[in-house]
Structures are given as structure tokens and as C-alpha cells.
Amino acid sequence: MIRFNRRYFGKLAAMLAAGSALPVEEIIAEPAKAVAGGSDRSFPAGFLWGSATASYQVEGAAKEDGRGVSIWDTFSHTPGKTANGDTGDVADDSYHRFPEDIALMKQLGLTACRFSIAWPRIFPDGTGKPNQKGIDHYRIFCEALLNAGVTPFCTLYHWDLPQALEDKGGWQNKETSKAFAEYAGYTAGKLGDVIKNWMTMNEMASFIDLGYGSGVHAPGLKLSKQKLAQAKHHAVLGHGLAVQAIRANAGKGARVGCAENARTTIPAYNAPEHIAAAKKAFVEENAPYLTVMHTGKYTEGYLEKLGADAPVFTAEEMKAIAAPTDFQGINCYTAEPVRASTNARGYEVMPRPSSYPHMASQWLTIGPEALYWVPKIAAETLGIKEIYITENGCSSDDVVAADGQVYDTDRVMYLNAYLTQLQRSVSEGAPVKGYFLWSLLDNYEWADGYGKRFGITYVDFNTQKRTPKLSSKFYANLIARGGL
Ligand code: FCB
Numbered sequence: 001m002i003r004f005n006r007r008y009f010g011k012l013a014a015m016l017a018a019g020s021a022l023p024v025e026e027i028i029a030e031p032a033k034a035v036a037g038g039s040d041r042s043f044p045a046g047f048l049w050g051s052a053t054a055s056y057q058v059e060g061a062a063k064e065d066g067r068g069v070s071i072w073d074t075f076s077h078t079p080g081k082t083a084n085g086d087t088g089d090v091a092d093d094s095y096h097r098f099p100e101d102i103a104l105m106k107q108l109g110l111t112a113c114r115f116s117i118a119w120p121r122i123f124p125d126g127t128g129k130p131n132q133k134g135i136d137h138y139r140i141f142c143e144a145l146l147n148a149g150v151t152p153f154c155t156l157y158h159w160d161l162p163q164a165l166e167d168k169g170g171w172q173n174k175e176t177s178k179a180f181a182e183y184a185g186y187t188a189g190k191l192g193d194v195i196k197n198w199m200t201m202n203e204m205a206s207f208i209d210l211g212y213g214s215g216v217h218a219p220g221l222k223l224s225k226q227k228l229a230q231a232k233h234h235a236v237l238g239h240g241l242a243v244q245a246i247r248a249n250a251g252k253g254a255r256v257g258c259a260e261n262a263r264t265t266i267p268a269y270n271a272p273e274h275i276a277a278a279k280k281a282f283v284e285e286n287a288p289y290l291t292v293m294h295t296g297k298y299t300e301g302y303l304e305k306l307g308a309d310a311p312v313f314t315a316e317e318m319k320a321i322a323a324p325t326d327f328q329g330i331n332c333y334t335a336e337p338v339r340a341s342t343n344a345r346g347y348e349v350m351p352r353p354s355s356y357p358h359m360a361s362q363w364l365t366i367g368p369e370a371l372y373w374v375p376k377i378a379a380e381t382l383g384i385k386e387i388y389i390t391e392n393g394c395s396s397d398d399v400v401a402a403d404g405q406v407y408d409t410d411r412v413m414y415l416n417a418y419l420t421q422l423q424r425s426v427s428e429g430a431p432v433k434g435y436f437l438w439s440l441l442d443n444y445e446w447a448d449g450y451g452k453r454f455g456i457t458y459v460d461f462n463t464q465k466r467t468p469k470l471s472s473k474f475y476a477n478l479i480a481r482g483g484l
Helices: 006-017 071-076 094-108 132-147 174-191 209-214 225-249 272-285 287-295 300-309 315-321 370-382 409-427 470-481
Strands: 002-004 028-031 048-052 112-116 151-157 197-202 255-260 265-267 328-331 336-340 347-349 387-392 432-438 457-460 465-468
Touching: 048 094, 048 151, 048 387, 048 470, 094 132, 094 465, 094 470, 112 197, 112 432, 132 151, 132 174, 151 174, 174 197, 174 225, 197 225, 209 225, 225 255, 225 287, 225 300, 225 315, 255 287, 255 387, 265 272, 265 370, 272 287, 272 336, 272 347, 272 370, 287 300, 287 315, 287 370, 328 370, 370 387, 370 409, 387 409, 409 432, 409 470
Parallel strands: 048 112, 048 432, 112 151, 151 197, 197 255, 255 328, 265 336, 328 387, 387 432
Antiparallel strands: 002 028, 336 347, 457 465
16 A cells, blocks of 8 residues: 655646656655554453343343243333333343354454343342252353353343342332342352352443333333432442442452443533533532442532432441442443533533434434543542443444345444544553443343344344344454454
């Protein structure tokens, strides 16, 4: 490849018109750097490349091997709650087809896999008698991952709460926080030899706010402000108690964190006052979850805003909530532009005009710069030392072309843009150690059912045939080159 000396471009037309001989050596400035096998935009050696899935979204086998009923079974089987009445009864049938899924991971060159354990497979009733068949399943799965050279990253709660616990109040009941810690400790004790990287929960901000606030997710409740604030408190308490239980039971080398969908505040544009505002907003907007988990305190702003609706808590609980973790997982899809303001908080989260671009899911507005700013801001404001991007990806209106392939060029564009920003962040020192793409497979997208496809592998839900999309080739190429 040849690179031209840009200074000549203006003169070229005139020279050509006059029929003069072209000074080739001056026009060619330098040979371009070879690109094959190397990249200016590389990630550090040892950076983990993974995919992410969750039990209810991929496993199926809802009634097999002693699995109990979860709130998502109940919710998805309630008419009117999910698109088309879709349920996760079969999903990707990954409970049976996981060897094929792991073969896909190998083909991609993944070094890590984020998956979740279904609580009702381990304790069908939430507490009490454990189910050995559940433990056996995840042991076999993890051994297969390890044999393929893929490191397991396990989430203990990706929203499938045993229905028996919901019947006693679910996350409104402090007993659920304790039951979660017992389940976490028990499972870590049984699987600590094959799983070293543990995440307590996935996205408290989703399963509480959507499940108990707006009611669009299981269990479909719309609680009062006070009850909702208390449920949030029970979630972070459950996380903290589980961190302690995992440490006590998992054995040597266990590392513990959680995967949270932080509010991804970014500066409206690159100006000192807006950067400062985005930092303030990050701490304040994440007050009920990420901030309290890393500081052991609810911010004054949060407590003031809630007033009489603030959660009831003890000093001992606050200590447990802030149990030290080894890493923080951040699920990052969108960005929230923030600007400096003269209001009491000093910032304003900006509105989005209706022309703001989004992917196939309405909520999935495009904001690649989140992967530049959020790791930096999280590290600086909350002192987080090790970060994984535990989810990033997008839905596309995928179609199978006449040749049987899926050309998801929009997903490639999305991933390319976000990963470029992540590389920029890491190269400037943000402590991000790995990236998990959501998702390996098209799967059950909660209340959106099977209509929203997030996979880099297309799944025909009638036949369970898996077809890697263009984006999977993009990802494999990036992993092989170690960069963009
Ligand atoms: C996240 C969830 C995950 C998946 C993606 C698209 O909020 O954690 O299960 O649904 O969104």
C-alpha cells in the first residue's frame, strides 16, 4: 500500500492538465505501515475477550432435573406480559446444546465466558434442600469451558428468583437478601474449584426498577416510592452478604464482583465543566446501587430526594453492602450526556431529541463514548481498581440472506464504534481488563420475547440451528489481531 504526500493534492490537477511529468518520489511520502497481524489500536496482552449470556435467556429445560419455578416462569406464562406470550421454556436449549455453544466460543477465540446459574436449579424452593443435579450441570459446563481454554465468569443472580421466595415478598423482604447469600455461599463451596470469578448479581437497577417499579419485568409490581427504595436496599444488602459468603466458601483464588448497569453519564462535550458535571452525575445517579456498594453510604442528595421515603437501614447493613470486591462489572449499552448547571446538584442530565439514533430496541440509543468515559469516571470517582465490561452489544433487525448468511452490518458498526472508544480509554490508563459481548446467541430478550435479536450468532428458534453472523467474524478478527 502506498501513502501519498497530502501537500501535493492541490497541485496535482493543474500539473495533470498542463501535461507535466509528475514528481512521483515527492508525491509518495512513505510506505504505509503493514496492517496484517498488527494494529495501532491494540488492547493490552492478556485482555480478556468473552461473550455473555444468562440462564433464563438461553437454557430452556425449564422443568428438567429438579429445577424449581422462577418469577420469570410465572411472569412469562401470564397472558399479556411478554411480546407474543413468549416464554423461556425452550429458549436456545443451551441446557442440552452447550457443547455446541462452547465450540462457537472456541471458533471465536474467546478466552472468557460470562454465564449465570439459575438459583431455582440449585435451590428449587429458594432455600432448604439443595438439588445436586443443578450443581452437577454447572460443573460439567464449567469443565467443558476450561477444557476449551475459556475462563468461566459466573453470575449468581440474573433475575430468575425462585417463585417460593417471591411468594414471601421477594426483594421486598430482607429474608431474600439472606437467602441469596446462603445460596451464593453454598454454590461457591460446591463449584469454587472450577469457577474463580464470581459475580453476585446482574443489574440491580433493572431487576428492581423494572420488576418492582414500572412492573414491565417479573414479578410485575408497581410499588410505592418507599417500598421501592427499601427493595433497592435489600438488593445491595443481598450483594454484600453474598460477597462475604462467597469469600468464606469458594476457596483459594476466588475473585468477587458484580455486574451493574451503571447510569452511563458522559460530558455533553469535551469541556472541563461538563466533564466535572458528568462525574458528579455518575456518583449521584448511581447512588442506590454502584455508589453505595463502593462507599458504604447513601449520598446526601439521594436521601434528601427521598425524604420520608428513604430506606430503613442499620450501620451493620451498610458495612456489609460495602464488603470489598475484587472487580466491578459494568454493563454498558447507552450513554447519558450531562452538562454543567447552576442548579443545586451542579449538573443536568440532558434530554434526547426524537431523532437520537437507536438500534432495533427503542431504548438502545447509540452512545459509543460511554465506553471511553464510564471506565475512567468510575475509576476516578469511586476508586474502582479493576473493571470488566460485562455486557455490551445491540439488537438488529437481522435477516437471513439468500445465501443463508446474516449480514448484520449495523451491529458491526455499533461494535466497532464502542470498541474503538474502549481501546481509547484503556490506552489512556482506564483499568479495564476484559470485555464480554452481549450476546453469543440470539436469545429470550425478557418482555420483548424472541423478537429482539442480540446475538452475534443467529438462532433459528424452530430448528435451533446456529449461524454465525458477520459480527461474529468481526469479533473473531478483532480477537485474533488483539485490536481494531
Ligand atoms: C441487559 C440484561 C441482559 C440482556 C441485555 C440486552 O440489561 O442484563 O440480560 O437482556 O440487557
